[in-house]
Amino acid sequence: MIRIEQLNKTYRVDGREVSALTDVNLEIGKGEVFGIIGRSGAGKSTLLRSLNLLERPTSGRVLIDGEDITRFDSRRLHALRQRIGMIFQHFNLLNAKTVAGNIDWPLKCTGSLDAAQRAERVAELLALVGLTEHANKYPTQLSGGQKQRVGIARALANRPQLLLCDEATSALDPETTQSILRLLLDINRQFGLTIVLITHEMQVIRTLCDRVAVIDGGRIVESGKVVDVFLHPRHAVTRGMVAQSDPLTAAMLDPGHAFAKDKLRGTLVRLTYLGDVTYQPILSHLAAATPARFTILQGEVSSIKDLPFGQLLLEFEGSEDDISKVFAELDRFEIHHEVLQ
Numbered sequence: 001m002i003r004i005e006q007l008n009k010t011y012r013v014d015g016r017e018v019s020a021l022t023d024v025n026l027e028i029g030k031g032e033v034f035g036i037i038g039r040s041g042a043g044k045s046t047l048l049r050s051l052n053l054l055e056r057p058t059s060g061r062v063l064i065d066g067e068d069i070t071r072f073d074s075r076r077l078h079a080l081r082q083r084i085g086m087i088f089q090h091f092n093l094l095n096a097k098t099v100a101g102n103i104d105w106p107l108k109c110t111g112s113l114d115a116a117q118r119a120e121r122v123a124e125l126l127a128l129v130g131l132t133e134h135a136n137k138y139p140t141q142l143s144g145g146q147k148q149r150v151g152i153a154r155a156l157a158n159r160p161q162l163l164l165c166d167e168a169t170s171a172l173d174p175e176t177t178q179s180i181l182r183l184l185l186d187i188n189r190q191f192g193l194t195i196v197l198i199t200h201e202m203q204v205i206r207t208l209c210d211r212v213a214v215i216d217g218g219r220i221v222e223s224g225k226v227v228d229v230f231l232h233p234r235h236a237v238t239r240g241m242v243a244q245s246d247p248l249t250a251a252m253l254d255p256g257h258a259f260a261k262d263k264l265r266g267t268l269v270r271l272t273y274l275g276d277v278t279y280q281p282i283l284s285h286l287a288a289a290t291p292a293r294f295t296i297l298q299g300e301v302s303s304i305k306d307l308p309f310g311q312l313l314l315e316f317e318g319s320e321d322d323i324s325k326v327f328a329e330l331d332r333f334e335i336h337h338e339v340l341q
């Protein structure tokens, strides 16, 4: 649905060129939830805003459904923006309008529905985001989570195919963040809506996204399925963000720091596994299948989106032959294993 080709963006600051995006290439599929993660100043907002041309790239192409939107005239751009909804970190609601008035606003601007049809659509959207009882309140009377629900309803009013989320949960507490992420996931599944979001929080990516791109210094440094990037981060920035979001994974990615070296005598092996095998008695199998002895140094069972996963850091002691039997057994269960030292 979206294809970004060789995108570059430079700003001119005090007569100097500042490069915000350099040679960005990405493809985002229809119905996908795609996350862009990076530290402050990495170029996330510039990249997201290039998708509806709130930010005009210096060079490169942005193709939506095969059409290069950077070549659109103002009439086509206006029509395109009606097909793209956007939500913001600080909600950007109109404080002088009620909740219903805020949601009605984009419908009024489009002008394709009469007053009765608009009222019906607003009622539908209020129900969708769980704010029917708050229709006549003003934004200042709402909590942050409720304000973002209004933002979501407003963004969906014209039935967009694409929703852009600009740090949509960064101003919310963890519990409210989860409820907003669940709402976005419901909407993605119910309407097949493509969602592109930017965030600096790995937890948001883990809960909501199918794929992720990591941006640093205006360049995409790593991208792939969330589960692959999270469990096997390659770039230092990605490893840093994963470690920050999850201390257990941090210790497993860098056991040399987490454990006293002189206490580790055997072969350190990290196992990662996905899906049903998470619920299998793996360690019992290993103990029965080989004479190698093992110590559990670290372990975690959790999920990424709806996919259960496990990871274990084990120290094996035994002969080379014993340990290769362990690896053969792991292969049989399709358990990924890497020897750390």
Ligand SMILES: Nc1ncnc2c1ncn2[C@@H]1O[C@H](COP(=O)(O)OP(=O)(O)OP(=O)(O)O)[C@@H](O)[C@H]1O
Pocket: 011, 012, 013, 018, 019, 020, 038, 039, 040, 041, 042, 043, 044, 045, 046, 047, 200
């Ligand atoms: N309008 C602008 N004029 C000049 N420089 C800009 C402008 N907007 C962004 N930049 C610069 O471009 C780079 C990328 O900024 P951008 O806002 O896209 O990063 P970000 O990852 O979204 O950061 P944050 O998480 O802090 O919002 C930064 O160096 C920033 O200072």
